[in-house]
Every structure is written in structure tokens, then in C-alpha cells.
Amino acid sequence: MLVIIRMKYISLLLSLFVTSNMVAQIIKNKEAAILEVHYIKTTVTDTLKYRSYSDLMTLRVGKTSAIFYPTKRMWADSLLQSNYALYEKLHREMNPVGQSEYKPIGGIEREFLFRNINDGETMVYRKIAGDAYSYIEHTEHPVWELASETKEIIGYICQLATCNYRGRVWKVWFTPDIPINEGPWKLFGLPGLVLEANDEKNHYTYKAICLYTQNLQPVGIRLYIKNRPYKLKFREEYLQKMYKEYIKGNFAFSMNTLHGNSTQYIPSDAQYDFQERDYPHVSK
16 A cells, blocks of 8 residues: 655654644634644545555644644645745655656645534535635534444544444544544544544545644634635535546546556546545536
8 A cells, every 4th residue: 555644754744733833824713722633544546456645634623613624735735825935845855857656745635624513514625626616514413323342542542433424334433531522524423532434445544643732723714725716516516526527537647646657547447436425426
């Protein structure tokens, strides 16, 4: 399995993200954070050859809201706006001429998720083929079934729970020792913080690697695109837009470049699908 993130690189990034202030950003619905968790998300992009990538994700929780976002993408977008010369310098250093494997400075993940607990709404936003899209939906709680199994994750005793959510069966491990009903992505609503999750086929996995309660950035919707409003969509339209881009080959081309293979990655062969599978798969 190809793992993009190296632990040494993770340690460097964590020190940057936890201690530095983000600049050149618009923060809406801002409030103080009480908890921050960093996860490694691994996505299988080719279920036939089992090729995958990993990225660093952050969950930041306040009293009335939570945000889940790709950690390196947040940092890279901020750097791009505040210091373009440094951004370009780092990009060139990570991708010297002649290197077959592309290393994106902001990682692969693009999707940001902001949940307003009081309003019961979730906002999802990202770039798709160079344009910015978002949708707002009523927050849908997964229906959980608790099990008796337990295991330890980053020093916390966790309990097993399962659900069938948006077209996938999920297995998660939550800790009652941290009575916050949040978790990675949309996997929340349990009597404790979710520290690990995977779908039944292990196409998507989240594993907590560290947790912070002090010196945190505020929770809020962070927007970096200047003078370019997000195009509002319904959830199914948003997923359909991503699917069309995938079928057209944009996603496949990115994965070819990422894996150092520019000829053999064909969308129809990869059997890849998004975390949410309950949408009409129409390619035209």
C-alpha cells in the first residue's frame, strides 16, 4: 500500500498547524474550540489493485459547532494567499524536474465540513475541477448499534459501534472517557468521541493519532477564495458533479500522477466510489 504521508512529515506539519496562526482567511460563525483531534484518513482509490493514499485530517470542536477539514490543504491554501513565493518554492522542492511521483503540497483531500449544532445544519464545501462548490443539508444522525467489544486507542478505552449510513456500513470506536458526541466526517452522535472508523470494505479509514485541548485555533467556516463565491448545490448535485469529473478522467489522471503511472489508471477499472454512495451515478 502506498502511503503518502510519512510520520516525520506529519510531526513537522502538526507543529506548524498547532502553533501557527492562519492568515488571509475569512472565518464565519467563529467560536472558541474546546478540543482538536488529528486523524490519518486512508482512501482506497483502486479497489481492484488496492492502491490508496493517506492524508492528515483535523476535527476541531466548539460548544455549538465543529469543523472537519484536510489539515495540509488548510495550511497550503493559507500559505498560497499570504506568501505565494514561499508556496511556489516549497512546491518546486517537493516536485523536482524529472520526478515521476507527484507530491501535492496541500495533500489530496479537498473537502471541508462545518456542522452547526444549534441549527442542526451541516455545510460541505470544496473545489471541483477548479471551481468552488458547497451545499447545506439538515444534519442527519447515523443510527448506531452499540457492541460490547473494547480496545485502546491513543491511551483511551474505546467501545465498538456500527451503522449503515449513506450507502456504506461503518464500524467505529468511540471513547466514553471523552463525552463529546463528535467524530471524523459525518460519523458522530455517540456517547463519546470517535477515535477510529472504517467502512466494512476498508475503502475509507480514519485513525486518531493525537488530541489537543489547549492553544487551539477557533472553530469556524474558513474560506480562502477571494472574490469567488461558492456555487451552491444540493447534496446529490454536488456528488454528481464530483462523479462526472471522476468519469471524465480528471480524478484518474490525478491518481496516475500521484502513483507514478500515467497510462494504466482507468476509471471504469478502478471501481472507486465516494464515501456517500446513495446518489444517482449518471456520467452524462
